[in-house]
Amino acid sequence: MTTTDKSGIKRVAGAPLLELNDVKMHFRTKGEGLLARGTKWVQAVDGVSLTVQPGETLGLVGESGCGKSTTARLITRLLEPTAGEIKYEGVDIAHMSERKLRPYRREIQLIFQDPYSSLNPRHTVGTIVGTALRTHGMVPKGGELKRVQELLEVVGLNPEHYNRYPHEFSGGQRQRIGIARALAARPKIIVADEPVSALDVSIQAQVMNLLENLRKELGIAFVFIAHDLGVVRHFCDRVAVMYLGRMVEEGPRDALYETPQHPYTQALLSAVPDIGVVRGVPPKHRIRLVGDVPSPVDPPSGCRFRTRCWKAEEICATSDPALERKPVGDTVVACHFAEPPVESIVAEAV
Amino acid sequence: MTDQTVRAPQTVTRTPRARAEGEEAYLEVTDLHVQFPTADGKVQAVQGLSYALPLRRTLAIVGESGSGKSVSSMAILGLHDRKSTWISGSIKVGGKEVVGMSEKDLMSYRGADAAMIFQDPQSSLHPFFTIGAQITESYRAHHNVSKRAAKARAVDMLGRVGIPNPSRRVDQYPHEFSGGMRQRAMIAMALVNDPKLLIADEPTTALDVTVQAQILDLIADLQRDFGSAVVFITHDLGVVAEIADDILVMYGGNAVEHGPVEKILGSPLHPYSWGLLESIPAVSGTPGPLHPIPGSPPSLLAMPSGCAFHPRCEFRDRVGGDLCRTLKPELIPRTADQGRTSRCHLKEPDKVFETEVLPRLP
Numbered sequence A: 001m002t003t004t005d006k007s008g009i010k011r012v013a014g015a016p017l018l019e020l021n022d023v024k025m026h027f028r029t030k031g032e033g034l035l036a037r038g039t040k041w042v043q044a045v046d047g048v049s050l051t052v053q054p055g056e057t058l059g060l061v062g063e064s065g066c067g068k069s070t071t072a073r074l075i076t077r078l079l080e081p082t083a084g085e086i087k088y089e090g091v092d093i094a095h096m097s098e099r100k101l102r103p104y105r106r107e108i109q110l111i112f113q114d115p116y117s118s119l120n121p122r123h124t125v126g127t128i129v130g131t132a133l134r135t136h137g138m139v140p141k142g143g144e145l146k147r148v149q150e151l152l153e154v155v156g157l158n159p160e161h162y163n164r165y166p167h168e169f170s171g172g173q174r175q176r177i178g179i180a181r182a183l184a185a186r187p188k189i190i191v192a193d194e195p196v197s198a199l200d201v202s203i204q205a206q207v208m209n210l211l212e213n214l215r216k217e218l219g220i221a222f223v224f225i226a227h228d229l230g231v232v233r234h235f236c237d238r239v240a241v242m243y244l245g246r247m248v249e250e251g252p253r254d255a256l257y258e259t260p261q262h263p264y265t266q267a268l269l270s271a272v273p274d275i276g277v278v279r280g281v282p283p284k285h286r287i288r289l290v291g292d293v294p295s296p297v298d299p300p301s302g303c304r305f306r307t308r309c310w311k312a313e314e315i316c317a318t319s320d321p322a323l324e325r326k327p328v329g330d331t332v333v334a335c336h337f338a339e340p341p342v343e344s345i346v347a348e349a350v
Numbered sequence B: 001m002t003d004q005t006v007r008a009p010q011t012v013t014r015t016p017r018a019r020a021e022g023e024e025a026y027l028e029v030t031d032l033h034v035q036f037p038t039a040d041g042k043v044q045a046v047q048g049l050s051y052a053l054p055l056r057r058t059l060a061i062v063g064e065s066g067s068g069k070s071v072s073s074m075a076i077l078g079l080h081d082r083k084s085t086w087i088s089g090s091i092k093v094g095g096k097e098v099v100g101m102s103e104k105d106l107m108s109y110r111g112a113d114a115a116m117i118f119q120d121p122q123s124s125l126h127p128f129f130t131i132g133a134q135i136t137e138s139y140r141a142h143h144n145v146s147k148r149a150a151k152a153r154a155v156d157m158l159g160r161v162g163i164p165n166p167s168r169r170v171d172q173y174p175h176e177f178s179g180g181m182r183q184r185a186m187i188a189m190a191l192v193n194d195p196k197l198l199i200a201d202e203p204t205t206a207l208d209v210t211v212q213a214q215i216l217d218l219i220a221d222l223q224r225d226f227g228s229a230v231v232f233i234t235h236d237l238g239v240v241a242e243i244a245d246d247i248l249v250m251y252g253g254n255a256v257e258h259g260p261v262e263k264i265l266g267s268p269l270h271p272y273s274w275g276l277l278e279s280i281p282a283v284s285g286t287p288g289p290l291h292p293i294p295g296s297p298p299s300l301l302a303m304p305s306g307c308a309f310h311p312r313c314e315f316r317d318r319v320g321g322d323l324c325r326t327l328k329p330e331l332i333p334r335t336a337d338q339g340r341t342s343r344c345h346l347k348e349p350d351k352v353f354e355t356e357v358l359p360r361l362p
């Protein structure tokens, strides 16, 4: 059954809150060097599928350049995908017009990594959050200022500071302003792109606790991007691992961290330095990856990880492994030879 | 078909190194103060820092941004601008006094006695010169050798830091290298003159974990081969646990805790160190709630009186009188263990940690 509410959003009953099907984003670039002719395509995202249920948090991890931020900008429709479906409550918004997108822009909010550059330095905090309220038609009867102050309080800022400018706040406080601005829209889902990466550990923990409370109290779903695997493990119900524009593994948090099946996930987890070693946890066997991540302009055929994979065989170069559930294990994985860690790489870290 | 041996990943395990115990200090920092006069007032970036480090040992310096980690380390290399910086105290490296050293002496001191690698390779690699030319130049500044010999040395160094195909790569420009390779090239340049002291200022913060792991191995290997003393600045306690022998925890321009890594990370004695441990979500074990430190770090223009941490400390009421607010604690041993020091008035901090802090670590 499909209903359309007065915001203009069509909702299909029983559909996931967010669903990406084989989404691709290819950017056109000029070739480099003298011999380069014509245009080349950066395959920044090349076949990402994921679902997020209401109130759920999905973590997105992977090395720099693998397409996490591009995925975030696709979900929030700051980019129009080259191919694939982006469904919100069952309706494809991938190519929707700006006018039709308006109500969706309210329900799907983005929080950026850099609390400094994402806030207009010439506007007071009150103006920044107030503008968000007006843009989304969320000014309540009690008036704009009252709601702004409520929001500042929710994110742990002094409500009396509404007339201060961003530079008068610390990094952690600026990130709280960004969160207040996102909350002004009363979103159902927040896409947070490295929201705590630029913060010091003690401040990072404050912001994470804030996000966690919002999730519990307001039931907001999250797509949470971070390169810190500890932070993701702490915050997320499910975790997806990306490599060179593709999703290579996805699953419930504990399954992914304890019995990862994709060689890349195993290598990534084994490389995280663990404070446990000083408390008597035996040092782990770290998988040493050779070579660099290939260019997304000219990715390897078949499995994109094959140039660095110790298990690669002929089939890996000719056949692209599908992201699928295997007879064993609780994650979905894109690998011809997926298996839980043979060596107790991760088991030893527990 | 491939057999099992081919199918196994190449793995490495970092084994704890044999400690260089009781050795004479190679680096000795004593009562170091660094201040910057600015329009808003005097920025007291470092306020009486003291520590010592022997050869073959790695000291990790941890602390929040602005706590004085980089400023104190740059002073060791004599990198501060004389006109706009006020420095007092003493920094002895291999017996030489660095504070007040002439620019000429600094030139021969840097590179051979002490070298530094930075977080951002861009800051030490020039975009217009090949990697090889830059390493060669560093080498020839300290060695009277032909260009050809210096280039051979550059190729050798690039190979040692794990750059594939070094004889071809040596003629490339920085932009032709990936981020991890630029970091390696910078390390090659820092080590080309076999410095006895290597200072690494957040060398892996900008890198992915898999690349970070390679760089950490590299620094550990090179240290073993060259027998250098290493100061490693980072805010990642996981990295500290894996590579350091000792830790110095800095807060508001000063050391608040110092000692061997297993002790400081295993059973710290300072409330700020406790706060750090309670803020870090682990990658293994059962995930627990985080207990962040309230508030934010102090302004170096207006430092809190007494203990710099007192406005954020939940234990200050346990200390008698108004001591935390009025008297700055000394960095001294606080328990029977003389091998570690901390700057805090709290009585029996080891018991407080065991009974109150340890049970709630994430």
Ligand SMILES: Nc1ncnc2c1ncn2[C@@H]1O[C@H](COP(=O)(O)OP(=O)(O)OP(=O)(O)O)[C@@H](O)[C@H]1O
Pocket (backbone or CB within 6 Å): A027, A028, A029, A042, A043, A044, A045, A062, A063, A064, A065, A066, A067, A068, A069, A070, A071, A227, A296
């Ligand atoms: N507008 C664009 N034009 C061309 N290439 C782009 C564009 N935006 C992103 N890319 C490329 O797409 C790839 C994925 O970029 P993206 O920013 O999504 O990475 P990321 O996973 O967020 O990385 P990081 O961890 O460094 O933030 C990169 O190779 C990047 O250079």
Ligand SMILES: Nc1ncnc2c1ncn2[C@@H]1O[C@H](COP(=O)(O)OP(=O)(O)O)[C@@H](O)[C@H]1O
Pocket (backbone or CB within 6 Å): B036, B038, B043, B045, B063, B064, B065, B066, B067, B068, B069, B070, B071, B072, B300
């Ligand atoms: N040239 C300078 N002029 C004024 N203040 C400075 C200068 N360099 C550093 N500072 C200040 O000194 C303090 C310590 O900085 P730093 O050592 O870089 O911190 P970190 O521990 O993050 O490395 C900071 O507050 C910084 O802003």
Ligand code: SF4
Pocket (backbone or CB within 6 Å): A262, A263, A264, A303, A304, A305, A306, A307, A309, A310, A311, A312, A313, A316, A321, A334, A335, A336, A337, A338
């Ligand atoms: S498909 Fe082949 S190359 Fe890709 S991860 Fe699996 S084994 Fe490795």
Ligand code: SF4
Pocket (backbone or CB within 6 Å): B270, B271, B272, B307, B308, B309, B310, B311, B313, B314, B315, B316, B319, B324, B329, B343, B344, B345, B346
């Ligand atoms: S001296 Fe007082 S305020 Fe400072 S850390 Fe110790 S207990 Fe806390």
Ligand SMILES: [Mg+2]
Pocket (backbone or CB within 6 Å): A068, A069, A070
């Ligand atoms: Mg990004």
Ligand SMILES: [Mg+2]
Pocket (backbone or CB within 6 Å): B069, B070, B071, B201
């Ligand atoms: Mg610094």
